[in-house]
Structure formats: structure tokens, C-alpha cells
Amino acid sequence: MSYDKELAAAKKAATLAAHLCQKVQKALLQSDVHSKSDKSPVTVANYGSQALVSLTLERELPSQQFSLVAEEDSGDLREESGQDTLRRITDLVNDTIANEGPHSFSILTIDDVLKAIDSGKSEGGSIGRHWVLDPIDGTKGFVRGDQYAIALALLDEGKVVLGVLACPNLPLATIGHNEQHSSSNEVGCLFFAKVGDGTYLQALDGSTQTKVNVSAVDNPEEASFFESYEAAHSSHDLSSTIAEKLGVKAPPVRIDSQAKYGALSRGDGAIYLNFPHKISVRTLYFSLTLLFYFDFSMLE
Incomplete structure (x- = not known):
């Protein structure tokens, strides 16, 4: 099985989520940072990212049974204290979709967004297909203005068959001791791979794509x-x-x-x-x- 349609859907979903996260981080307001019941930091971007990934995968793969294992649920947002946050998330999701040009999404309601977030409640398992999502890995880095990632993978009968990693703040140029080899200041990377086909790097705006390899340094x-x-x-x-x-x-x-x-x-x-x-x-x-x-x- 090629998983081409699934990979294309995953790339689109992670890219949309990354664009929302970039928007939130750029103008991060103190009111955007909240605490879940377990006291870990969470932002409107976590919820918005999960909603966009869920909505996109279901829309792009309508004939497939949908199962998503994800981090967030809408419990806190349904409380009276979460209503302002919920409205902001809904606005962000709609704005992000609208900025992507022609699309098949209609204007999403608050209930649409709550349902999309709660689509991530699947328990997964070793039978069938299950998407696995971390809507923002590295929330502290996100809040600090540093690196974070949107991590998405597909499991088929218990085996990982594809993965997408969106890194909105990671430079396209190399980092670390090799960074002097490139003068590019562009940021925004999308890594993706599917079983048997290697790993590729694409600019988040889709402008470039290259196959990547791990370091060959042995000293x-x-x-x-x-x-x-x-x-x-x-x-x-x-x-x-x-x-x-x-x-x-x-x-x-x-x-x-x-x-x-x-x-x-x-x-x-x-x-x-x-x-x-x-x-x-x-x-x-x-x-x-x-x-x-x-x-x-x-x-x-």
C-alpha cells in the first residue's frame, strides 16, 4: 500500500496547524496562556492545532474510518471560564482556513470546533488505522518563543507507516556547528516520511523539497x-x-x-x-x- 493520499492529507493538516501556531506565537498575549487541570501550560494554539488536524484529516480522507489519538480534550473549554478562550480558538481556526485560499470548509461554529477537538479521544489499538497527534510538542518552548513541533503519525495494524513533523521555527539552513555553511535565514520546516520511501524535508511554504540523510560523521x-x-x-x-x-x-x-x-x-x-x-x-x-x-x- 502506498499511503500517498494519507501522506498528502497529513502534510496539509500539519501545515495548517503550523500556520495557526505561528500566528499565535507571533502575537502571544498573556490571556492566550492557560493552565489545564493538571497545571501544565497550554495555549489556544494547542486546541486550535488539534482542531485543524482533525478537521483536515476527516475532510481529506472521507471514505476512511477516522480514529485520532491526541493530547487535548474540550473539557476545560466547555466550562463558563473557558468561553472566551473557545471563541478565540474558533476565530483562529476560521481565519487560518480562510487564509489558505480556495477550500471546501464552510465557516465553523463553536460546536464544530469542540467536536473536532474531541475527535482526538480515540484509544487507538493494534487493529485498524489510528492517527496519533501531539498538537504542540514543546509547549514551554512555544510560550518562550523558541522551538516547538506539530507531530503527526499514522499507525496501520499497530505499525507506523508514515509521519509528519512540522517545525515552524526551525531554520531551513542547518543549525549547530554546521550553520555557517548556509546563509539562508528562512525558517519553517516540514519533515515527512512513509514506510519504504525515506525522509524528506520541505519548506513550510512548499517552495522546496529535498531528501535528507543523517550525519555521516564517524569521528x-x-x-x-x-x-x-x-x-x-x-x-x-x-x-x-x-x-x-x-x-x-x-x-x-x-x-x-x-x-x-x-x-x-x-x-x-x-x-x-x-x-x-x-x-x-x-x-x-x-x-x-x-x-x-x-x-x-x-x-x-
């Missing part, structure tokens, strides 16, 4: 490594120690969200290090084993 001294921006997510001290043992000379590239995976897929860096603060003895043993392997292999 640690020439490699750069990525790690999470948030020190709370990973031990920067341990990463630094491991990088030093490996002989890595370049400073770390700290980047939010799954945007780091897109950058790594095109060879911007060669290594990604992520160590939880409460690291298990087994994980530490495995890490030290890797260090010994690299140390001895460099002596051969």
Missing part, C-alpha cells in the same frame, strides 16, 4: 551533539561528561521538542544525549559500556 571530535533545552528534562552535567569522554569538541546544541529529531535526520548533529535525572543503575551501566566501546574502538 567524535568532528561531531556535535544535541540535548534538551530544559535542564529539568535531562542531566546536562552527565551529557557533558559523556561528550568529553567521547572526545566531542563542539559545544552542545540545546533545542526544544521533537524539532531536534528533524534537525538530526538531516545531519545537523551526529549524537543526541538524553539522561533523566533519576537514572537507573541499568541505564548507567549501559551508558558506561558504550563509553568503553568508543574508547577502545578509537584505539584500534
Whole structure:
């Protein structure tokens, strides 16, 4: 099965969501940032992104049974305290659709948007097809004005068959120690792949498309490594120690969200290090084993 129609729909959905997110981040208002019941930060962009992805996939693939596993639900928005936020989300979704030119969407009502958000309540499973979405991966980075991503994948009978990663703030030029090789200041990347066909990078505006490959660097001294921006997510001290043992000379590239995976897929860096603060003895043993392997292999 080629999954061409599904990939085209996923690219369109992620692109629309990215455009909405760009609009919100550009003019981020304090009133746009809220707290869900679990106290994690969430913005109108999370809800708007999920609604757009859901609406687009259902509209582009009308003959397929639709199942979406996603992060948000409309519970807080249905409360009286969420009505202003809900109206803003609805306006943003309609504005984003209207700005895309000719389309088959009619003006969406508040109920349409609530239904689209709640379409992400599927429990998934190993039978049938299920879309999986993170409407904004890296919310803290989004709120801060840095990197974030819209991550969308399709599972068919329990296997991942395609994926799309929209990174609205990621430069088209390489980042990290290779960034001097390009003078491009353009931002906005769309990475996409389907089973058996490799990974491609497309400008978010659709103007360019290239096949990408991971770094071919095999000398640690020439490699750069990525790690999470948030020190709370990973031990920067341990990463630094491991990088030093490996002989890595370049400073770390700290980047939010799954945007780091897109950058790594095109060879911007060669290594990604992520160590939880409460690291298990087994994980530490495995890490030290890797260090010994690299140390001895460099002596051969």
C-alpha cells in the first residue's frame, strides 16, 4: 500500500496547524496562556492545532474510518471560564482556513470546533488505522518563543507507516556547528516520511523539497551533539561528561521538542544525549559500556 493520499492529507493538516501556531506565537498575549487541570501550560494554539488536524484529516480522507489519538480534550473549554478562550480558538481556526485560499470548509461554529477537538479521544489499538497527534510538542518552548513541533503519525495494524513533523521555527539552513555553511535565514520546516520511501524535508511554504540523510560523521571530535533545552528534562552535567569522554569538541546544541529529531535526520548533529535525572543503575551501566566501546574502538 502506498499511503500517498494519507501522506498528502497529513502534510496539509500539519501545515495548517503550523500556520495557526505561528500566528499565535507571533502575537502571544498573556490571556492566550492557560493552565489545564493538571497545571501544565497550554495555549489556544494547542486546541486550535488539534482542531485543524482533525478537521483536515476527516475532510481529506472521507471514505476512511477516522480514529485520532491526541493530547487535548474540550473539557476545560466547555466550562463558563473557558468561553472566551473557545471563541478565540474558533476565530483562529476560521481565519487560518480562510487564509489558505480556495477550500471546501464552510465557516465553523463553536460546536464544530469542540467536536473536532474531541475527535482526538480515540484509544487507538493494534487493529485498524489510528492517527496519533501531539498538537504542540514543546509547549514551554512555544510560550518562550523558541522551538516547538506539530507531530503527526499514522499507525496501520499497530505499525507506523508514515509521519509528519512540522517545525515552524526551525531554520531551513542547518543549525549547530554546521550553520555557517548556509546563509539562508528562512525558517519553517516540514519533515515527512512513509514506510519504504525515506525522509524528506520541505519548506513550510512548499517552495522546496529535498531528501535528507543523517550525519555521516564517524569521528567524535568532528561531531556535535544535541540535548534538551530544559535542564529539568535531562542531566546536562552527565551529557557533558559523556561528550568529553567521547572526545566531542563542539559545544552542545540545546533545542526544544521533537524539532531536534528533524534537525538530526538531516545531519545537523551526529549524537543526541538524553539522561533523566533519576537514572537507573541499568541505564548507567549501559551508558558506561558504550563509553568503553568508543574508547577502545578509537584505539584500534
